[in-house]
Amino acid sequence: MSEADTLVSVTDGWELSPSVALRPEPFGALAYHFGNRKLTFLKTPALVTLVRALGDAPDVAAAMDAAGVPEQQRPAYLAALTGLARTDMIRPRTEPGSGAERRAS
């Protein structure tokens, strides 16, 4: 997957990879990918809320709304999501009935 493919945009639909488990910790959460064995640290509780919200939101912007990410911090959180996308912690939502389709309605 090229970098361009994994660049997260606010208008895309994303979700937590099915191979990833999140473990709550005082600082946020640990994310472990059982497939590629990558361990990643979600360093704020808000990022955890955002990542969990991705799957149910029509797009990243809506997930940020749901997670209460302040406007001025959104670029930083978008960068964090891109980092997570590069290691397949989150992946683009492709199944019917979500993401693009909901955005269109």
Add this chain to the structure above:
Amino acid sequence: MTLAPERPAAPRPAMAAGSPTAPASLVQQFELGLDAPICLTWELTYACNLACAHCLSSSGRRDPRELSTEQCKAVIDELERMQVFYVNIGGGEPTVRPDFWELVEYAVAHHVGVKFSTNGVRLTPERARWLAGPATGGYVDVQISLDGATAEVNDRVRGPGSYDTAITALRNLHEAGFADAKVSVVCTRENIGQLDEFKAIADRYGATLRLTRLRPSGRGADVWDELHPLPAQQRELYDWLMANGEKVLTGDSFFHLAAFGPEDGSGALPGLNLCGAGRVVCLIDPIGDVYACPFAIHEEFLAGNILTDGGFGRVWQDSELFAELRAPQTGGACASCSFYDSCRGGCMAAKFFTGLPLDGPDPECVQGYGEHALTAPREVPAASQDHSRVVPPRNAPVLLTLQRRPPASACDESPLAGMDLSS
């Protein structure tokens, strides 16, 4: 209480995903401990078919108190509840337990990934195919121990025939289509010069090289003086890791080498550059004792027992020892060293088993303070457990035989030896 100086936040690629809005550094969070370990080592048995000279758990004989299959499954259930994502299984030689493969299958079915260390003795072509197949769900990693890139260097430490066993296991895994086995090497004075050859072996079998540090733990205490890398070899290792590190695993065990880099810590190797004992790592031994780290199997670092202290979670969360280890550390004699932020005082187990103070320099401190400390009066702690076989097996390594301690007094050999009976 003095808080240790905070290390400049220098997120590494593997740890970087997160927000720049983090309230405290991750290092600081780790030093205070996590709700469950990130990295848990579980020695399943003290039994071993080999008798490696540097065995960190002094293994050989099975302990009659070792956990039963059902008790092991209960541990796995608890690890699943605590979301310990994977467990590093070792020993002893874990695969000699008759229920080993059953436990592997049970763990992966309960979302606890398995990385197990073996000398390869049970990795037949048939078993390799099983590991590559659906039973393990792709959640099993295999580490084959190899401490020399040639039979000569390896077998001197691990025993005659052990090189061939390891290479055969690697070949079996490769031919079965098991992807990405690990070739796990303890770096010693005798094998540092073989790093490129180790890499070539790993490449040949589609495996990944993993280098770890020799600790003076277990029987390793007996051979550490002879086997630990010399100062120039430490530099050689550091330079090699900086050049090849991207594709080589280290178990985060060489953080004491970070002080070869600049004072700002920017020369650190990838991974967690601090002692994780009782904070993010720990060890469960074959009888259910929980120790602060895999290299500290000694009563001084015993946190509790999973059978008698209410389970692993209780020990992890309530142990007084772990609470102490998670309290802010001052750096002690190292606090004034400008490299303290890089190495954070090094390895607790290495200091303890060489008789050095825990708040002073690592015996292999790359700034040379360890060598100096080793010349001061010190007492090496006596082992608190030893499962070595009483009679050395036929395949005992030469080094072990050579290292037999001489009798402390003539009476240890013969009750009459040296006595003058003429008067």
